[in-house]
Amino acid sequence: MKPRIALIAHDEKKDDMVSFAAEYLDFLRGCSLSATGTTGARLANELGLAVERKLSGPYGGDLQIGAALVEGLIDAVIFLRDPMTPQPHEPDINALVRACDVHNVACATNLSTAHLVLSQLQLVSRSSKGK
Numbered sequence: 785m786k787p788r789i790a791l792i793a794h795d796e797k798k799d800d801m802v803s804f805a806a807e808y809l810d811f812l813r814g815c816s817l818s819a820t821g822t823t824g825a826r827l828a829n830e831l832g833l834a835v836e837r838k839l840s841g842p843y844g845g846d847l848q849i850g851a852a853l854v855e856g857l858i859d860a861v862i863f864l865r866d867p868m869t870p871q872p873h874e875p876d877i878n879a880l881v882r883a884c885d886v887h888n889v890a891c892a893t894n895l896s897t898a899h900l901v902l903s904q905l906q907l908v909s910r911s912s913k914g915k
């Protein structure tokens with residue numbers, strides 16, 4: 785089964801997200817991707833990725849990703865949070881990260897962890913294809 789990955793970035797981290805996704809483009813093309821609204825639009829427009837776009841984060845997008853996650857529909861979350869800027873939907877952000885912890889779903893909230901998670905998923909998916 786294709787890895788199901790959610791991609792989310794706060795405004796100050798969106799450039800990082802696009803560059804990060806560009807590094808894993810071939811792998812991500814073979815994944816089932818979802819994203820919050822604006823992040824998803826950038827990934828689709830700038831990298832041509834097929835992404836299921838939820839609402840923008842402040843309008844409930846994090847909660848929609850969280851709802852999919854608790855139903856077992858997401859394998860990993862890459863959530864580049866901006867720790868320096870207060871967000872109006874902080875409770876939604878915390879709910880999503882908490883849902884990852886409750887359901888033991890990998891959740892990368894910075895670039896270093898994001899690289900570890902995607903490189904490992906890429907490795908696993910390559911080795912399962914080789915079988």
Ligand SMILES: O=C(CO)COP(=O)(O)O
Binds near residue numbers: 793
């Ligand atoms: O706010 C976000 C995550 O909390 C991201 O939402 P957007 O991708 O719509 O900017």
